Amino acid sequence: MIHKEGKAVVIPTAVIKRLPKYHRHLGKLLKKGVEKISSREFGEIVGVSAPQLRQDLNHFGNFGQQGYGYNVEKLYNALAKVMGIEKKSNMVLVGVGNLGQALISATDFKRRGFNLCTAFDINPRLVGMTINGIKVRDIANLEQYIKDNDINIGIIAVPEETAQDVADKLVLAGVKGIWNFAPVDLKVSKEVSVENEHLTEGLLRLSFKIKGEI
């Protein structure tokens, strides 16, 4: 539960969805050496109206200053804290197919404090390999590993058919969140959060925008 000035407040999901984008652009501004920015300018960059931006940010605190704007670095750090990036996340990947290997090689996550500890697969030809410094283990050891290594996020990159099985195992072992790339709507106990990356859905939406009609 989120608290602000002692009171519990519910953050609208629409706001939550925009936070990562804000954070990403603030990082770029910081890199460029921009010190301060107004809600009008920043809104233009992220594609959001200035009042909406201010309202969004004020769910979490008063980061701006009248007549001045927002200090980029301060806001960047504040949002990082809001999203919980400060507290490091330990992750495991399940499924070392093409997509899994792409995820292993992705540098973006590490940069933001997400630590991929190891990977699991059922294929004996993959088990034992080390890819980009990440060891591939037998999926039979999943539960023990998670318990022993303070893992809180599991990444699912297995085929559709086995995704729910893997999810069950992850939940049982005690992960707090699942990042799911299988085209399935996982059923998990409600203490566990799931974030889906249903890539094909994005492609279908694109198709609709290009060609859809009645």
Next chain:
Amino acid sequence: MIHKEGKAVVIPTAVIKRLPKYHRHLGKLLKKGVEKISSREFGEIVGVSAPQLRQDLNHFGNFGQQGYGYNVEKLYNALAKVMGIEKKSNMVLVGVGNLGQALISATDFKRRGFNLCTAFDINPRLVGMTINGIKVRDIANLEQYIKDNDINIGIIAVPEETAQDVADKLVLAGVKGIWNFAPVDLKVSKEVSVENEHLTEGLLRLSFKIKGEI
């Protein structure tokens, strides 16, 4: 522009976002041999209230029958048509890194009528290779290829720094849509649609749900 009974109607974006999920689950039901389904049952499956489901579908036509429900196959085909899947899409991929190779190997898209014709990269070691039946060409030939082969979708899987450049080239060559995996908000002329897959944003949202607080 979408038309219904002669009148032009604007489909709410919230509805559009849900269509691919409906289509996916209808496909599964069809495979299972389910013939008919009520909005209540189907809503439960896709995680949407029954009235919302009916309202969503009725933006595009009256597919149901009172006292009976919806014919699964009919609805499946209707939604496919709504989303423009019937008309085949020809796609090119730009960027044959880890993610690009994963996309080449993905079977999901082909199954739904999306045809990946070829891939492009700037790296001479990749150019000329054939991966999973997809030939990798020099990016210098991008524009000509797109014009010659009736390509309407470009997939961007290049690093952040070159993504906008690639997008410009794709637009110039005449694609109608861009499926973007680079963590950048592309600027394109408004006749071209962009669908972003900003994977890291999903991970950050997950982090927020797990650990976020103030």
Next chain:
DNA sequence: CCTATATTGTTAAAAAAATAACAACAGAGG
């Protein structure tokens, strides 16, 4: 030190989306 300018935080209004309610109708059973 005072005034003008810029820009916030917050409250109010408008728009969009989700939920609820219900009349209309098809099909089953008697």
Next chain:
DNA sequence: CCTCTGTTGTTATTTTTTTAACAATATAGG
């Protein structure tokens, strides 16, 4: 043929989200 049940399409209501408005206040300049 009539009644009852189930389920839709559609309209009304509520909730959520976005946009607009503005008083409050920090900074800069004289």
